[in-house]
Amino acid sequence: MAVLEGGKISGKQFVALTVLTRILAALIEAPTISGTDAGHDVWIAVLISTILVLPWALILVHLAKMFPGKTIIEYSQDILGPWLGRLVGLVLIVYFIQQSAHAARVAADAYVTTIMPETPLIVFIATLTALSANCARCGLEVLARAADIVFPIVIFLLVLILVLPFNIVDFFNLLPIAAYGWGSIVEATFSSFAIFGELLVMTMLFPYLDEKKDTGRLAVTTVLVSGFLFTWLSIMIALVFGPVMESLILPAFSLSRAIELAFVVERVEVIPLVAWTLGAGVKQTVFLWAAMLAIAQLFNLSEMKSLAYPVGALVAAFGVWLFSTVFDALQFFTATKFGPLGILVCYAIPVVLYIGALIRQAVRPSRREEGQM
Amino acid sequence: MSRRLRVILVALLLVIPVVLGGCWSRREIERLAFVQAVAVDKAVEPNKIQLTVELARPSALAATSQGGGSLERAVWQVSATGYNVFDALRNFASQSSRQLFWAHNRLLVFGEDIAREGVEDVLDAFFRDPEMRGSTKVAVCKGDTGANFLQAEVPLERVPSQGVVGIVLNGVEKLSTVVDVDVALFDRALAAEGLEPIAIRAEIIDLVSEDESRGSLERGTISKAPRITGAAVFRGTKLVGWLNKAETRGFNWIKGNTQSSVIVVEKPNERDKFLSVELVRANSKLRTEVVDGKPRVIIQIEAMGNFADRENIFVNPEGIAPSVLSIERQMATVIKNEVEAVIKRAKEFGSDIFGFGEAFHRFHPKAWKQFKEDWNDKGFQELEVKVEVKTMLRRSGLIELEVPLGK
Numbered sequence: 171m172a173v174l175e176g177g178k179i180s181g182k183q184f185v186a187l188t189v190l191t192r193i194l195a196a197l198i199e200a201p202t203i204s205g206t207d208a209g210h211d212v213w214i215a216v217l218i219s220t221i222l223v224l225p226w227a228l229i230l231v232h233l234a235k236m237f238p239g240k241t242i243i244e245y246s247q248d249i250l251g252p253w254l255g256r257l258v259g260l261v262l263i264v265y266f267i268q269q270s271a272h273a274a275r276v277a278a279d280a281y282v283t284t285i286m287p288e289t290p291l292i293v294f295i296a297t298l299t300a301l302s303a304n305c306a307r308c309g310l311e312v313l314a315r316a317a318d319i320v321f322p323i324v325i326f327l328l329v330l331i332l333v334l335p336f337n338i339v340d341f342f343n344l345l346p347i348a349a350y351g352w353g354s355i356v357e358a359t360f361s362s363f364a365i366f367g368e369l370l371v372m373t374m375l376f377p378y379l380d381e382k383k384d385t386g387r388l389a390v391t392t393v394l395v396s397g398f399l400f401t402w403l404s405i406m407i408a409l410v411f412g413p414v415m416e417s418l419i420l421p422a423f424s425l426s427r428a429i430e431l432a433f434v435v436e437r438v439e440v441i442p443l444v445a446w447t448l449g450a451g452v453k454q455t456v457f458l459w460a461a462m463l464a465i466a467q468l469f470n471l472s473e474m475k476s477l478a479y480p481v482g483a484l485v486a487a488f489g490v491w492l493f494s495t496v497f498d499a500l501q502f503f504t505a506t507k508f509g510p511l512g513i514l515v516c517y518a519i520p521v522v523l524y525i526g527a528l529i530r531q532a533v534r535p536s537r538r539e540e541g542q543m
Numbered sequence: 544m545s546r547r548l549r550v551i552l553v554a555l556l557l558v559i560p561v562v563l564g565g566c567w568s569r570r571e572i573e574r575l576a577f578v579q580a581v582a583v584d585k586a587v588e589p590n591k592i593q594l595t596v597e598l599a600r601p602s603a604l605a606a607t608s609q610g611g612g613s614l615e616r617a618v619w620q621v622s623a624t625g626y627n628v629f630d631a632l633r634n635f636a637s638q639s640s641r642q643l644f645w646a647h648n649r650l651l652v653f654g655e656d657i658a659r660e661g662v663e664d665v666l667d668a669f670f671r672d673p674e675m676r677g678s679t680k681v682a683v684c685k686g687d688t689g690a691n692f693l694q695a696e697v698p699l700e701r702v703p704s705q706g707v708v709g710i711v712l713n714g715v716e717k718l719s720t721v722v723d724v725d726v727a728l729f730d731r732a733l734a735a736e737g738l739e740p741i742a743i744r745a746e747i748i749d750l751v752s753e754d755e756s757r758g759s760l761e762r763g764t765i766s767k768a769p770r771i772t773g774a775a776v777f778r779g780t781k782l783v784g785w786l787n788k789a790e791t792r793g794f795n796w797i798k799g800n801t802q803s804s805v806i807v808v809e810k811p812n813e814r815d816k817f818l819s820v821e822l823v824r825a826n827s828k829l830r831t832e833v834v835d836g837k838p839r840v841i842i843q844i845e846a847m848g849n850f851a852d853r854e855n856i857f858v859n860p861e862g863i864a865p866s867v868l869s870i871e872r873q874m875a876t877v878i879k880n881e882v883e884a885v886i887k888r889a890k891e892f893g894s895d896i897f898g899f900g901e902a903f904h905r906f907h908p909k910a911w912k913q914f915k916e917d918w919n920d921k922g923f924q925e926l927e928v929k930v931e932v933k934t935m936l937r938r939s940g941l942i943e944l945e946v947p948l949g950k
Contacts, residue, residue, distance in 0.1 A: 284673050300557055345905035413734035414727075428727065430678060437646075 174466045174474045177310035178380040181388050186321035187314060188372055191456050192396035194449040195365055196403050197422050197442060198276050208358035209350050209416050210343055210408035213401050215358035220397025223366045226517055227389045229524045234376035234385055236527055242373035243467045249526040258519055259468040263461055265515050269368060270457035271488035274298045277450030279499060280420055295489040298454060303482030306459040307475050310378055313455050320448045327445040331422055332406050334429045339409035364509040367516025374460040458485055576641035579618060580704035582689025583665050584654035586624040594631040595622040595690040597704055617701040620693055628668035645674040650704045652682045652689035652745060658782035669726050677727030680708060682743035683775040683782055695747045695769040710771045711743055719795045719804040720788040722774045737900015737918055744773040744785055778894040786888060793885030796844050796878055797897050799827040808873035811866040818852040820874055831902045833910040839927040840899050844878055849938045867936050874934040882930050895923045
């Protein structure tokens with residue numbers, strides 16, 4: 171079979187790609203995205219979900235080690251058999267396309283809400299998708315190098331937003347803990363957990379790491395770094411806005427608007443705008459690339475480059491169609507909307523695969539043969 | 544078509560849309576009118592509100608920068624009405640040749656009438672629109688409409704709202720009898736449990752009309768000037784009353800907002816003669832307790848001051864120490880009286896502007912659940928407040944006690 175993706179990425183690039191993928195949500199809608207009324211306690215939910223995600227990330231790593239050089243699309247067929255495995259692959263393709271579209275959509279929504287209210291949504295989505303499709307067409311190495319450049323910029327900008335409002339924080343805003351009851355924190359944890367599922371895209375990236383032995387360390391780094399940044403952001407927004415934070419639609423943007431230092435550093439809301447663009451670009455491209463690779467592998471195509479524009483078009487259409495109002499977007503990951511489905515796709519599938527793989531290993535120790543079927 | 548040309552064309556096609564995105568929402572600076580201040584009042588028609596904006600006139604402002612004071616007014620005031628803020632805002636389009644641009648708005652003034660009826664709908668608009676900023680100051684004009692207040696000018700400034708904001712900042716820094724409240728803070732107070740908002744109290748004072756002596760300061764005649772002192776007390780979104788100077792300073796003592804101020808005390812050795820102490824630093828600590836199911840707060844205030852007036856302490860045969868002590872005690876009494884006065888007044892209004900309730904919410908969340916329901920009417924009224932004041936007199940400027948007057 172032809173090599174679909176010949177690229178190799180370094181560990182640093184892997185972390186850049188995955189953390190950027192995670193961070194888009196932080197830049198735009200977290201922690202409001204949890205869509206719950208946990209208020210200033212959201213940071214607890216974020217922290218709990220970060221810890222809950224760790225074992226799952228290790229399962230993904232272990233799966234990658236059991237099937238070296240294979241993506242989740244390939245080994246799901248090895249484990250569950252060709253038919254059930256292909257079904258799983260199909261579900262994942264839809265998920266990747268949906269995530270890619272989601273990235274473009276939230277960024278586009280944010281532009282329209284904040285600076286360009288008259289510009290049609292499709293303009294932003296189409297522009298972002300055109301860029302992403304071209305980048306994804308060039309393959310993983312180009313994407314990884316782009317992430318390499320973008321990563322320090324986005325992190326710098328995010329940290330700037332997180333540090334500059336230091337003069338208006340009120341630490342007592344975090345009290346009392348669990349002001350709205352633990353029920354709301356559990357709900358918020360659920361949403362945060364569902365959003366964390368984005369890291370499933372790691373299973374598509376693992377085979378292309380140049381240093382395979384670092385896989386576990388890198389996955390844990392990604393989870394911890396992104397969890398840390400999310401927690402920090404949630405705390406900072408609570409410290410600055412207190413009881414107002416529940417009503418904010420774009421908390422990081424509002425946070426940047428609140429920055430006012432000595433009449434010099436103020437009106438810096440362009441910072442999140444730059445970060446959104448860069449973050450959304452990377453996230454959308456990662457998932458677009460993952461969708462392309464998954465389609466090519468599932469249908470045994472000989473190359474994946476030509477998929478870039480068709481899948482891109484699908485992503486753009488999906489992006490426009492995804493939400494009808496901003497409230498849909500905010501509630502997207504709650505228990506009554508996409509949340510359970512997201513958890514099913516991102517968490518249940520890998521766990522079932524892992525159990526299946528363990529059973530296969532136990533029943534038939536000559537797993538290698540099976541893998542090369 | 545060569546391959547290179549094709550690549551360039553495709554690249555152009557990809558780049559152009561990026562730039563085009565801006566065309567829909569472009570705004571040329573020549574088409575913008577910069578809002579400096581906005582007043583919100585009840586309109587003459589029922590159920591309508593009236594907005595009055597103060598727009599900067601670039602042509603008049605530009606004249607000054609090239610030397611030679613312009614005789615034109617630097618601002619233009621214009622009103623529009625509507626059923627809600629957004630409606631009224633858009634109605635400006637029928638009077639203004641330029642789009643209103645809000646990002647530089649510094650002042651939001653409510654007329655007393657509308658403030659008493661409630662300002663929730665108005666504030667929402669000022670928080671929702673991304674062009675509006677949370678740093679806009681919120682004031683209520685006592686006994687008059689906001690529109691009239693915008694007419695009041697400080698002769699020092701060309702833009703009236705700049706004068707008003709200047710007075711607020713000056714008052715906070717030098718007198719502490721003024722509160723500095725912006726939209727973000729007001730909104731936060733509304734959102735919080737057990738905390739009611741306050742706003743800047745604005746008044747219009749008449750300037751004595753002396754047309755002849757006005758000399759070269761033309762610009763029409765300035766007949767009204769703004770005065771900022773005290774505070775406007777809200778309960779929820781409704782104005783319920785006013786704090787005077789002393790009460791407002793009491794409020795600032797409690798919140799630890801006092802920066803600098805003047806405390807006038809009686810001279811230790813002479814009856815009915817007063818000396819000023821310049822306050823240089825003050826801070827406060829709030830402790831909350833629940834004793835037998837009853838809320839109690841302890842406010843500890845620490846203030847440090849300097850001599851600011853002549854004082855012949857040597858008259859006192861016992862030396863300096865007792866006199867200093869006497870002044871310090873008097874300072875403490877002044878502070879304590881002001882604090883107690885403002886708490887009494889706030890209880891009369893039934894509005895916990897200090898955030899005592901919020902403190903209970905934070906530090907005694909269980910007990911708060913019982914107080915929460917009717918905090919302003921019951922818990923806050925029964926609240927026992929203990930005030931502990933510690934004052935220190937430190938320096939005396941460049942002169943020890945007084946300039947020798949000769950004997």
